[in-house]
């Protein structure tokens with residue numbers, strides 16, 4: 711089983727704990743906490759591009 715590390719806070723997380731929304735877009739780059747922050751603060755179609 712692979713370990714996943716959040717690209718935002720660098721903490722390890724369990725991808726099986728991903729939210730339903732994450733699974734819909736096949737997005738497991740973020741831990742659930744950061745994903746929730748993104749969803750509530752700046753959710754749009756190109757948020758991933760803002761990381762670079």
Ligand SMILES: [Zn+2]
Pocket residue numbers: 716717718719720721740741742743744745
């Ligand atoms: Zn995180």
